[in-house]
Amino acid sequence: MTVEPRTSIVWEYAPAPEATDHLRLAERYGLFIGGTFCDPAEAHYVPTINPATEEPIAEIAWAGPRDVERAIEVARAAQPRWAALPDRERGKYLFRIARLIQERARELAVVETLDGGKPLRESRDVDIPLAAAHFFHYAGWADKLRYGVVARDVEPLGVVGQIVPWNFPLLMAAWKLAPALACGNTAILKPAETTPLTALLLAEICQEAELPDGVVSILPGDGTVGATLVRAPGLDKIAFTGSTAVGRDIQTALAGRGMELTLELGGKSANIVFEDAAIDQAVEGIVSGIFFNQGHVCCAGSRLLIQESVLDEVIAKLWARMGRLRIGDPLDKNTDVGAINSAEQLERIETLVAAGEDEGAVRRSVACSLPERGYWFAPTLFTDVSPAHRIAVEEIFGPVVSVLSFRTQAEAIEKANNSRYGLAAGIWTDKGAKAFEVAGALRAGVVWQNTYNHFDPTAAFGGYKESGFGREGGPAGLRPYLRVVR
Numbered sequence: 001m002t003v004e005p006r007t008s009i010v011w012e013y014a015p016a017p018e019a020t021d022h023l024r025l026a027e028r029y030g031l032f033i034g035g036t037f038c039d040p041a042e043a044h045y046v047p048t049i050n051p052a053t054e055e056p057i058a059e060i061a062w063a064g065p066r067d068v069e070r071a072i073e074v075a076r077a078a079q080p081r082w083a084a085l086p087d088r089e090r091g092k093y094l095f096r097i098a099r100l101i102q103e104r105a106r107e108l109a110v111v112e113t114l115d116g117g118k119p120l121r122e123s124r125d126v127d128i129p130l131a132a133a134h135f136f137h138y139a140g141w142a143d144k145l146r147y148g149v150v151a152r153d154v155e156p157l158g159v160v161g162q163i164v165p166w167n168f169p170l171l172m173a174a175w176k177l178a179p180a181l182a183c184g185n186t187a188i189l190k191p192a193e194t195t196p197l198t199a200l201l202l203a204e205i206c207q208e209a210e211l212p213d214g215v216v217s218i219l220p221g222d223g224t225v226g227a228t229l230v231r232a233p234g235l236d237k238i239a240f241t242g243s244t245a246v247g248r249d250i251q252t253a254l255a256g257r258g259m260e261l262t263l264e265l266g267g268k269s270a271n272i273v274f275e276d277a278a279i280d281q282a283v284e285g286i287v288s289g290i291f292f293n294q295g296h297v298c299c300a301g302s303r304l305l306i307q308e309s310v311l312d313e314v315i316a317k318l319w320a321r322m323g324r325l326r327i328g329d330p331l332d333k334n335t336d337v338g339a340i341n342s343a344e345q346l347e348r349i350e351t352l353v354a355a356g357e358d359e360g361a362v363r364r365s366v367a368c369s370l371p372e373r374g375y376w377f378a379p380t381l382f383t384d385v386s387p388a389h390r391i392a393v394e395e396i397f398g399p400v401v402s403v404l405s406f407r408t409q410a411e412a413i414e415k416a417n418n419s420r421y422g423l424a425a426g427i428w429t430d431k432g433a434k435a436f437e438v439a440g441a442l443r444a445g446v447v448w449q450n451t452y453n454h455f456d457p458t459a460a461f462g463g464y465k466e467s468g469f470g471r472e473g474g475p476a477g478l479r480p481y482l483r484v485v486r
């Protein structure tokens with residue numbers, strides 16, 4: 001099928017790279033413990049690289065077991081004083097952090113893009129403003145905790161360990177730290193190996209905000225640092241976002257230790273397009289659902305369910321729209337799809353895409369010239385997908401969408417729920433009643449109607465089944481950081 005272009009004008013874009021000369025990055029970053037940057041007990045520095053160029057950006061200290069131990073001691077010593085502050089005073093610190101994120105927004109956006117490969121448009125318009133918004137939101141909750149937990153008396157858990165992934169580095173740090181601190185806990189954050197930089201700039205912001213020493217510690221490193229943190233004595237809770245496999249490992253390690261745990265894991269979220277949907281609008285939603293952040297999104301709409309009567313039309317329009325995506329330099333303000341975060345992630349995507357072809361699905365990848373260096377994957381669409389194919393079942397975490405079709409509403413619900421995950425879903429329909437009915441039947445933590453990947457600090461986010469448990473965001477995000485006294 002051919003699609004008539006809506007306009008005959010073809011827009012050529014001039015390069016529009018964001019300037020980097022305002023950055024104040026150090027050549028080397030230590031660990032952040034007790035309010036200061038310090039060397040690790042055993043000198044271990046590893047460069048963090050720009051995935052779009054493979055060039056090193058800065059050397060990062062990796063924490064070892066003795067550093068983890070020290071960070072916990074410091075956090076434990078700081079916690080009673082932090083919790084004893086008048087609630088409103090704690091709120092003021094969070095408010096200051098939020099304001100400082102806003103002041104340094106341009107720098108943070110560029111660093112996020114350099115370190116992680118995501119388009120500047122996204123780090124500038126989504127990641128950094130939302131990170132500030134989370135601190136603002138929880139600044140407001142600090143003196144209203146009783147009302148956030150249905151008029152119960154509450155107290156902080158104590159010291160929390162927080163492990164975040166590489167897809168939204170600063171935003172995930174904000175999701176974790178803001179509610180934990182508002183509730184009177186102290187925190188030790190482990191950023192992902194490939195994206196430690198904005199967490200370290202957040203450490204500088206904590207210093208600028210004069211946050212009391214030891215309230216936040218930041219320990220970069222690889223998975224072994226996370227595993228050490230999880231197993232270290234002296235913590236009251238672990239909050240983790242990442243893969244289901246690691247989430248399972250953490251749950252096993254914590255079993256029987258009386259610690260609190262929240263897990264925000266993977267997904268294979270269904271984006272459902274009904275025949276009565278506004279199709280052009282749905283196509284835009286499908287694109288942002290799966291190609292936003294190169295598909296490195298836990299709630300990505302990676303399983304596209306389309307009603308049979310509009311299947312050809314939606315696929316034709318989607319494919320035409322995909323052809324207009326601009327792929328390349330993440331620092332260019334016109335770029336839609338940036339670099340894949342790491343060589344390992346690129347390999348995972350390539351393996352699953354190859355499995356899709358081997359199993360008989362039909363692959364279409366956008367023809368585009370990709371930079372010679374760095375990690376890249378062209379936006380890809382799979383049709384003729386069967387529900388048992390690996391690409392319909394497993395999280396690809398890349399710019400790859402698998403299309404399945406359905407005939408009736410009941411079949412759509414059944415197919416959408418036919419997943420071991422249950423993180424998010426999208427529904428595209430003109431009928432409000434249908435949207436409510438379907439949303440109620442879906443086993444997904446978040447359901448969007450006629451939109452997708454719409455995040456809000458006031459709304460709860462979290463999963464069912466192998467997508468994890470516990471909620472982040474809004475008043476529901478306070479509960480996992482509080483103990484109900486009575």
Ligand code: NDP
Nearest residue numbers: 164165192193222223226227242243246265266298395397
């Ligand atoms: P991981 O789950 O391995 O990483 C998430 C975080 O956990 C990182 O900080 C990581 O450190 C740390 N970590 C790794 N191993 C352990 C451990 N044993 N104990 C404690 N912490 C640990 O995700 P990957 O980066 O390896 O990505 C693999 C797949 O996971 C992706 O392809 C994707 O499918 C999924 N994923 C899902 C995410 C989500 O938001 N739901 C986010 C990221 C990945 P380090 O970075 O050093 O490895």
